[in-house]
Amino acid sequence: MQYLKLCTFLLALGVLLGCESGSKTAQTTSTKAAKTYTAFIGTYSKKEGHVDGKGEGIYLYQLDSATGYLDKIGVQDGIVNPSFLTLSANGKYLYAVEEIGSDVDEAGRVVAYRRADDHLEKINQQPTFAFAPCHVSTDSKSRYVFVANYVGVIAVYPVAANGGLEASTFHEAYQGKGPHSRQDAPHPHSVNLSPDEQYLYVPDLGTDNIYTYKINYDSPQKPLTKIGATKVHPTSGPRHFTFHPSLPKAYVVNELSCTVTLMNWDKNTGKLDTVQSISTLPADFKGSNTCSDLHITSNGQFLYAANRGHNSIVGYSIDPTTGALSLIGHASTQGEVPRNFAISPDGRFLYAANQNSDNIVILSIDKDGQLKYRKEEKVFTPVCVQFQ
Template sequence: MNKLLSIVLIGISLTAQAQSAKEIMYIGTYSLRGSEGIYVFEFDRKTGTMQPIQSVSNAKSPSFLAIHPSGKYLYSVNEGAAKTEGGVSAYTIDRATGKLTFLNGQSSLGAGPCHVSVDQTGKTAFVSNYGGGSLAVLPIKADGTLGEATDSVQDEGTGPNTQRQEKAHVHSATLAPDNRFVYVADLGIDKLNIYDIDVKASKIKPASTPYATVKPGSGPRHFTFHPNGKYAYLVEEMTSSVAVFSRNPQTGALTMLEDNVKTLPADFTGQNTSADIHIDPSGKFLYQSNRGYNALTIFAIGNDGKLTKVGDQPTEGKTPRNFLIDPKGEFVFVAHQDSDNITIFKRDQKTGKLTYTGQSVKVPAPVCVLMASSH
């Protein structure tokens, strides 16, 4: 009886712990219209609302964020740092409250850093310099601080769009599900460069198949993998389209399945650029944000990885940049750079369609939305 009672009590205690885990959200912004820097919110899943916890002062446009796999640290690129060299900052996360404390900063070795990612071991950060057309590889120390860059790659080349592709523009670096490769999207040269990673040394080298190319003038921006690891999807910013690839897990090589899959309705005639791309946790639906049309495009993903358009969801704001599908697949949060708000949508897990909850949170020039659980 006592043993049974103790098992029951342990069960109750674990349930209470699970329920008390707060869902914390981090918002990266541009330093415009009074933005203080990085904003921290708590998400209440029952009411579907976000409550402000903290704003962290950073006047250098901490636009894109990444959370360390341990959940103890957060990293931001500082896109508005000195014109020649951008920066990247490290923060500790208070696991009880979700609040941030500045740790240290390092150079990104290039101008206009716009994306940061961290490998699954938590030992290496990859920083994409849009302005500089380069990728910097920085070691992460045991205390979460960033070391000086141990490796970097400078892209060279141009594309047919002389205004946007006058030189290389590295836009993102995405880790493969197996953590063996990093895929670097370069908007300026219409390439996805593929690198082998040595996470212990924080070094990279070109993979045996070193890149995949897309239709000239497409403008590769962000990249995401299907949960099964077999397929991958690329935002083509300038053609408002998506490219679909299959992936060889041994070599990391990509094979094009579909290129320039259109995301906009046929009757849309305005100006538009695509921004972000995410797949729901079940791997059944893909979403892509469109700036100008101001909507998320929704695709169903077939067993062969190919896409069928389901519809478009207006995002209730202007210039939707990054967006977040919460880890349970129930909600979608959209950051609007030009209307200074984040809008919240409920997601139908069967159809993939979205319903606006009516909840809109004011944040100046939001760019990036992340979620973490605190304990």
């Protein structure tokens, strides 16, 4: 009898150990199969008129592609309101705007960093010639860095051999206004390169224009030549802008009218022609709302835009021939004021940065484009999410 009990015990122990061993092996295999990406999160670090900034600077996270979850690596402090960020194509350098006012400096600033494992090393900074720089971008060969200031100015900086920023060789102060109460002055809100990087497009929320520039890479002292402007519907307030990855189509999200506008893009002339505008809100929504951001999945199948007020991400399917948008639905961001969002490099997850509720919400992207809640990551006043 004792012998049978002992055999039963040993057998059960062997099964248990075997299961644990198999579980560890499965976990190891899963870990090896899953890719990891670095995520950089810009924040507001001080109290401003429109936000109670509580962030510590630029947060560094690691993304596990198997789960979509984020693990904090560290934080880069010593920078004020690093609201928007962009990475060089090779991932070696990061550029961040300091969205500041006259209480901090004589103008806003743009800062260059060198990547160093789990932290950033500051190279240098340059003034942006106006307050509240709100967007930054760079070309794939790191020749120029472009900055938009909400207070009416864009600027261009040649990039030095060490990744730092040389003195600006171009800046332009915009003029004009629009019919909406928020359009009392020009407000360039983003700086966007065309897929072939021959043109720069600047949506101006204040004048309902999208300005087009030819980029001159052979003339660093004259990097931009303005070639025209595309007018969107009055009181639209164009804000963020993107191109389809394979079709000659461009899209702009309009902050004030809460719409997304589709445009044909002529790569030979840079010209834009409006084709379609579609609401970002449910038909029965009666509250106040403004739009903030938009992105397209890398396969070109879906476009998403962010609503602040309705606090949602709206999803659209994209017609593979015409680029036209059809509503999929809305997903709650489980927080307040989604200022920006990003899609993971593998296209499986969406990360919505809720500026006023100190959280980033992770949503999975289904095959039909529907978004489903996965997890929440607590981050103080997040604004911008960038993956590398």
